[in-house]
Amino acid sequence: MADPVAFEEAGSHSPQHPSSHLAAGGPAPLFPDLTRDDVFRLETPRLWLRWPRHSDTAAYRAFAGLKQVAEMTGSWPHPLPEGEVERRIFEARKANATGTSLVLALTPRARPNHQIGVIAISRGKLPGREQDVEIGYMLHPDLWGQGLMIEAAQAVLNTVFGYTAAPAVNAWTRVVNPASRRLLEKCGFRHNGSALRDLPARGGMLPCEAFVLDRKTWAALVNWRQSAPVPPQSGPQVDVVPGATASGPANAQGAQPGRLIRRDAGLSSGGVIPPGGA
Numbered sequence: 001m002a003d004p005v006a007f008e009e010a011g012s013h014s015p016q017h018p019s020s021h022l023a024a025g026g027p028a029p030l031f032p033d034l035t036r037d038d039v040f041r042l043e044t045p046r047l048w049l050r051w052p053r054h055s056d057t058a059a060y061r062a063f064a065g066l067k068q069v070a071e072m073t074g075s076w077p078h079p080l081p082e083g084e085v086e087r088r089i090f091e092a093r094k095a096n097a098t099g100t101s102l103v104l105a106l107t108p109r110a111r112p113n114h115q116i117g118v119i120a121i122s123r124g125k126l127p128g129r130e131q132d133v134e135i136g137y138m139l140h141p142d143l144w145g146q147g148l149m150i151e152a153a154q155a156v157l158n159t160v161f162g163y164t165a166a167p168a169v170n171a172w173t174r175v176v177n178p179a180s181r182r183l184l185e186k187c188g189f190r191h192n193g194s195a196l197r198d199l200p201a202r203g204g205m206l207p208c209e210a211f212v213l214d215r216k217t218w219a220a221l222v223n224w225r226q227s228a229p230v231p232p233q234s235g236p237q238v239d240v241v242p243g244a245t246a247s248g249p250a251n252a253q254g255a256q257p258g259r260l261i262r263r264d265a266g267l268s269s270g271g272v273i274p275p276g277g278a
Helices: 054-064 082-099 148-163 176-184 215-227
Strands: 041-043 046-052 104-107 118-122 134-137 169-172 190-199 204-216 261-263
Touching: 041 082, 041 148, 046 148, 054 082, 054 118, 054 134, 054 190, 118 148, 134 148, 134 261, 148 169, 148 176, 148 215, 169 176, 176 204, 204 215
Parallel strands: 041 261, 134 169
Antiparallel strands: 041 046, 046 104, 104 118, 118 134, 169 204, 190 204
16 A cells, blocks of 8 residues: 655754744644643554654654655655654654644554554645645555555544544545555545646656545544444454564553553444544
8 A cells, every 4th residue: 555645744843842833923733732742642453653753763764765655755755865764753743742733653553663654644735725634644565455554544534533623634646546545535535636746756746636535524434434333353363564474462562651542443443532532
């Protein structure tokens, strides 16, 4: 599974304290205080979604530095310059701390210190569309096709619509990226036209497709999932780590306790963060 072109670094603010730009008239927070602490995390049946850390650098580079991943994005260069991943982790943490974006590292529940992907919600990048909310994501290619990013995207979309006033979430994907289109459609996004979009890391303007998920459609999908029967779980538990095979019981060695744990164990068939709290 690939990633949409909307995945950009989540902000570029003052090099001072992460919240220093707010007093200087920076962008208003999109997310509440709840997500603006690095102990915040989401849980799904197979994943932990948490803030990226500088200790993630090597694992992050292992997928972001791959050509088949980078070529579907608008801003990730290939090959990666020295220090690029470290810079983006720093920018993501700043944006999370100020509430202007929410950038979360995907990790297996069995190995919460090993990053396998990333998902982000941020403001729009197009002129005149800065108030739009966009989603972007990347996942290690060894794990494409397992539904992991759908699981992660549903958790993040529940967070956006549950904790912010955003009327809709937008996404862009290259026309040569059908896997990303299928992912968005499975999450309830509808096609919203095609256009050329500036992809600086890909050399300029390239044809892209736009998608949108509005709040009304999201709410209808949540109600439908809550009423659907939960399929029985069977078979061996899979350790969702690149190159791994079926494994025994999960071992969350190295897990750090969080002030907030949002367990979305029912996301695939229900589960929603209600407005005002978990």
